[in-house]
Amino acid sequence: MSPNKQFILLGPPGSGKGTQAKFLAAKLRVPHISTGEIFRDHISRQTDLGKEVDNILKQGLLVSDDITNKIVADRLNQADAVPGFVLDGYPRNLVQAAFLNESTMNVQALDLELSDDEAVKRISRRWTCSVCGAIYHLDFKPPQNSGICDIDNTPLSQRSDQAENIVRDRLVIYHKQTEPLLAYYKREGRLIVIDGTPPIPQVTENINKVLQI
Ligand code: ADP
Numbered sequence: 682m683s684p685n686k687q688f689i690l691l692g693p694p695g696s697g698k699g700t701q702a703k704f705l706a707a708k709l710r711v712p713h714i715s716t717g718e719i720f721r722d723h724i725s726r727q728t729d730l731g732k733e734v735d736n737i738l739k740q741g742l743l744v745s746d747d748i749t750n751k752i753v754a755d756r757l758n759q760a761d762a763v764p765g766f767v768l769d770g771y772p773r774n775l776v777q778a779a780f781l782n783e784s785t786m787n788v789q790a791l792d793l794e795l796s797d798d799e800a801v802k803r804i805s806r807r808w809t810c811s812v813c814g815a816i817y818h819l820d821f822k823p824p825q826n827s828g829i830c831d832i833d834n835t836p837l838s839q840r841s842d843q844a845e846n847i848v849r850d851r852l853v854i855y856h857k858q859t860e861p862l863l864a865y866y867k868r869e870g871r872l873i874v875i876d877g878t879p880p881i882p883q884v885t886e887n888i889n890k891v892l893q894i
């Protein structure tokens with residue numbers, strides 16, 4: 682496995698992880714793996730796993746490490762992830778980071794920094810395509826035709842965890858459980874911090890520049 686194509690994206694909900702992970706994965710020709718998307722897919726297909734995690738996602742709480750680590754291990758074992766991957770939304774705490782460390786050689790962490798207030802603003806106006814996963818924003822990345830996905834014409838939807846009180850709860854969990862990962866990856870010399878505030882193309886350019894890709 683080429684060690685320099687293993688990326689994880691850190692940053693609060695709304696910081697642009699999904700948006701940038703898609704660009705980075707396409708550029709590196711490796712899969713974009715979003716644990717949130719995997720869970721939402723199970724929920725929409727009403728699988729056993731989907732039924733188990735539905736309420737947890739609605740409340741903005743974290744799914745257990747056992748379940749999450751297993752779905753990530755299964756996904757990383759698929760052939761397309763052998764050359765590398767862009768993980769988005771995982772790891773979310775130190776237990777998950779330690780688990781990832783056991784099966785990967787040289788993960789590079791990218792941290793997208795954003796204030797809580799900005800994150801809330803972004804999430805409340807986020808719309809997504811439930812079929813292809815494209816991410817839109819009513820002000821910053823509107824679809825060409827209102828309410829319709831540019832890629833496959835699916836009507837866009839909003840997630841069930843984006844009410845302001847739930848987003849604030851998710852931010853509290855982020856600061857408490859996920860933020861310690863920044864110190865963890867920094868200590869290991871594997872952290873790159875990116876300002877998540879500029880417009881989307883600017884953030885993409887800054888990531889590409891720092892990674893020299
Ligand atoms: P965002 O990037 O907006 O925070 P995600 O799509 O990454 O949202 O995650 C949505 C939800 O899926 C989380 O609130 C949580 O319930 C669940 N989830 C996603 N990734 C993980 C993870 N690594 N560990 C535990 N729960 C997770």
Ligand code: ADP
Pocket residue numbers: 692693694695696697698699700701803804806807808816817818819821822877878879880881884
């Ligand atoms: P995350 O995966 O970290 O929760 P998303 O990629 O889903 O974040 O982005 C959250 C919302 O903010 C989406 O509506 C997206 O279109 C928008 N967005 C992402 N990056 C930026 C940016 N740099 N400037 C303005 N809006 C952005």
